Amino acid sequence: MNIAVCIKQTADTESRPTLAPDGSSVGEEGLVWIINPHDESAIEVAVRLRDEQGGTVTLLALGPDRVESALRQGLAIGADYAVHLQCDTMPHDPKIVAGALENLISTRDFDLVLTGEVAIDSAGAQVPQRLGILLNWPCVTGVEELKVTSDGLTARHPVEQxxxxxxxxxxxVVGINRRIGEPRYPSFRGIMKAKRKPIEKEVAALQIAQLQIASLALPASKSDGKILDYNDGVAEQVIALLREEAKVI
Incomplete structure (x- = not known):
């Protein structure tokens, strides 16, 4: 079974972002880059399926040169091959991302495509569905349990009740939720092998974006909390603060 895993490099949520001078993008200085956690779990699922049933695992990543470090990390986890779809900046329009991935996947012989169900930076959760539509393949997302046989796949995902x-x-196409299981830690041997593996590079075929970011703004800084002494008038003080400062009543 030949499995493709589409991964995205995202900024660690512990990083402190800044705005770029254009005011419509995030500055990259000082950010720590990681594999999107849901995508990392998708790599783990793919490697397990490969180990059980044979075949290969190929990583696909779209983005600038820094994306190579994410591909190396995925190779260290256990993927066999990696393809870097090169572009100057990571598109924020999920239609563009899905189109670029479909252009590549449609030229290869994959039996299964795994993605994370959502990226922690954009939280759009659209790429798996769009990719399934473009490929004209079945698509299931939010998957927390997956079984694959020669006859097809069975996937479980939670709903409200x-x-x-x-x-x-x-x-x-299957969108994996990270609750399906934690990815393994790369072994020292895996890390060393990943450093030597070649990464295939292709220039991404990007459509014209129809979604534009007009502007971004950082969250407003919060003022320090106030500690009130317990006394007969504390209720009135709380009401006054909620009305005059917090402006929630």
């Missing part, structure tokens, strides 16, 4: 079980034929 229980679980849904989906069955479909291959090839298919």
């Amino acid at each position: 229980g679980d849904e079980i989906h069955r479909c034929n291959l090839p298919a």
